[in-house]
Amino acid sequence: MNSLTGTLALARLALRLDRVRLTVWVLGLAVMPMGTAANYLKLYPTEADLRAVSDVLANPSLVALSGPLFGVSIGGLTAWKIGVTEFILVALMSLLTVVRHTRTEEETGRLELLRATVIGRHAPLTAALLVTALANLAITVLIALGLMATGLPAAGSAAFGLATGLVGMLFATVAAAAVQLTASARAATGIAGAVLGGTYLLRAVGDTGPTWLSWLSPTGWGLHMRPYGGERWWVALLFVVVSAVFATAGYALVDRRDLGAGLLAERPGPAVASPGLRSPLALAWRLHRGLLLGWTVALALTGAVMGGAAAGIGDLKSPNQQLTDVLTRMGGSSGLTDAFLAAIFGITGIVAAAYTVQATLRMRQEESSGRVEVLLATRVSRLGWAASHLVFALLGTALLLAVAGVAGGLAYGAQVHDIGGQVGRLLGAALVQLPATWVLAGLGTALIGFAPRRASLTWAALILSVLLFELGALFGLNQRVLDLTPFAHVPKLPGSAFTLTPVLWLTVIAAVLGAAGLAGLRRRDMPVT
Template sequence: MNALTGTRTLARLALRLDRVRLTAWILGLSVMPMGTAANYFQLYPTEQELRAVSGVLTNPSLVALSGPLFDLSIGGLTAWKIGVTEFILVALMSMLTVVRHTRTEEETGRLELLGATVIGRYAPLTAALLVTTLANVTIGVLAALGLTATGLPAAGSVAFGLATALVGTLFAAVAAAAAQVTGSARAATGITGAVLGGTYLLRAVGDTGPTWLTWLSPIGWGLHVRPYGGERWWVAALFLVTAAAFTTAGYALAGRRDVGAGLLAERPGPVAAAPGLRSSFALAWRLHRGLLLGWTLGLAATGAVMGGAAAGIADLTSPNQQLSDVLARMGGRAGFTDAFLGAIFGITGMVAAAYTVQATLRLRHEESSGRVEALLATRVGRVRWAAGHLVFALLGTALLLTVAGVAGGIAYGAQIGDVGGQVGRLLGAALVQLPATWVLAGLGTALLGLAPRLSSLAWAALIACVLITELGALFGLSQWLLDVTPFAHVPKLPGAAFTVTPVLWLTAVAVALGAAGLAGLRRRDMPVT
């Protein structure tokens, strides 16, 4: 038996387990670019209309958000609009797939059971990378074919598909290495997610400031393949070399650790628990504090970067109807700067919602790992146990949005000389997103209580919110579908007037979903694996 024995069998098993999940990812990420191009052909049928909007898209603030526009054409506009979103989503798909079939399998003990059969040391990691790479290549090929089918040049379409596949493959390699370093799937996902967030910020700063920072970011590399704008095929070499380095590191680390353990050994705990660890709430704090700290630092950096970039919107001196339409889709009609800020904090709210979902689903992780049984054998009840985690999902999100709003207000206020006035305005724009994130927490709780095996659908709901919010107006979706996402009902502060009614409705929906979930949690069997 060699180290790769059983790779084919494990790859087939992974494809079987992820047949629905990966199919949804592949179809969604393949159709998005094609749909965007088709709609731009309708929105801008003539070169004159394209030229009218060109001044908007080259504004530094929008460049920080979506990257540079390399060519004034339907293809260039499509790559500008969908490129960053496509790259982030394909990176998330790759990260989650690799971690699920490596570290998660070890953490649950299933991989150790498989390892007792004829399975080589490197077979699980190889199978995870093969499946993820296959998914990325499929997305790239289908995206290229779809863009070509809309009438865009074949070379640019292939470049876009190639960039998408390479971004996903690179982050699969990063996840493979992270899964060897840590002892938990949550930590591996957190490390890879931090790398993804950092690369986005590096690109945003590099595209509007020191350009060398962009070349430290794989997302920046993907944009600088320059689909439809004088393709740079040599940039693919950066992806291949970096992915090979992370993959090599992953295999090297996998051969130097025990199954079920990470390269960084967990510290042994004290013989007796500290006095402050005598309640279920204290235990929840112990489990959530690292995650909350990491997200807090990330949201602070994001708020500061995007708040600082917002000042550039005021430089737009020749607004036109196309500009009004673009900014209206982004966040309102009460002024270009306020519309941009509304868009920024709408996106920030959805980013913070990722923490909300992650913290809520910690309940499911504790249940499936078997640790909750020992806790519930004490005087701690189910609702009390769940409430300890939900406090951090709800109030932790409030902390994240507060930090983002304050950081954005300071950065933007410093640019225009009004720190005191802007901190309050942007803090309000951030916190008004809170009820929408709570709806996702309520949905996650309802799934945990009523259908625990489907709890991962909370992530699907968040991704659907992102896609509908970002692309719904462009695709001309029906208003009823746009209204499905809770973020569609959030007041578009600071540009629009604040209305309390939608905030109250969103909060009521979140409470109702959470109550249903807790009621189901009290009555169902535990654990459900």
């Protein structure tokens, strides 16, 4: 038996388990560029329209948000609009797939059972990378064919599809290395996700400042392949080399650790618990503190970078009215700068909601791992245990948004010489997103209470919110469709009048969902694995 024995059998198993999940990812990522291009063909039918909007998109604030525009064409505009979003989503799909079929399988003990059969040491990792590669190949081909079907040049379409697939595979290999470092799937996802967030910030800073920083970011490489703007095919070599480095590291680290263990050894706990662990809330703090700290740093940096970039939006000369309308629909109606800031904090709210979902679903993770069964055998009640986690999901998100608002207010206020006034405004713009994030927490709690095996659908609700926020205004979707996401009901601050009614309704919906979930949790059997 060699180290790859059983790879194909594991790959077939992974494809069967993920047949619905990966199909949705692949089709969604393939359709978005095609739909964006089709809509831009309607919005900008003439060369004059394209030249007018290209002047607008050179503004540093918009470059920080979506990158530079390399080609004055429908294809170039499509790559600018959807490129960064595609890269982030395909990276998430890839790293989550690799973590799910490697570290998660180890953490649950299923891989130990499989390894008792004729399965080589490297087979699980190879199967996960193979399945992810097939998904990325399908995305690459479908994006290229879809864009060509709209009438765009073949070379640019192939470059955009290839850039998307290569970003996905690079982050698959990042995850392949990350899963060797820690014994927890959650921690491995956090490490790979932190790398992804760091690359986005590097690209945003590099595209508006020192250009070399953008070349340190894989999302920047994807843009610098220049689809529809004089394609740079050699950039693909950067992806191949760096992916090979991470993949090699992943395989090397597999040989240096025991099954179920991580290379970073976990510290053994004391024989007797400290006084600070005498309550469910104290235990929840111990479980959530690392995640909360990491997200706090990430949101502070994001708020500072985007707040600093917002000052340049006021320099737009004769902005294209259709672009202004899109920005206004995304956030606010009182000035382009306020509309930009409202759009930025709308995105920040959705980003913070990823922490909300992650913290809420920690309850399900504790249950499926069997740890909660031991805890509930003591005097701890189910509601007390669940409430201790929800405290960090709800108040932790409030902390993240507050930090992002203050950081953005400081950065933007320093640019316009009004720190005192802008900190308060942008703090409000950030915190007004909170009830929408709480709705996702309520949804996750309800699923844990009534359909625990479907709790991961909370992530699907978040992804739907991302897609509607990013593409809803561009596609001119019906308001009833846009209203499917709670973030569509958030007052667009700054720039619009604050209205209390939607905030109250979102809070009530979150409370009802949460209460229903807790009631279901109290009555159902535990654990459900």
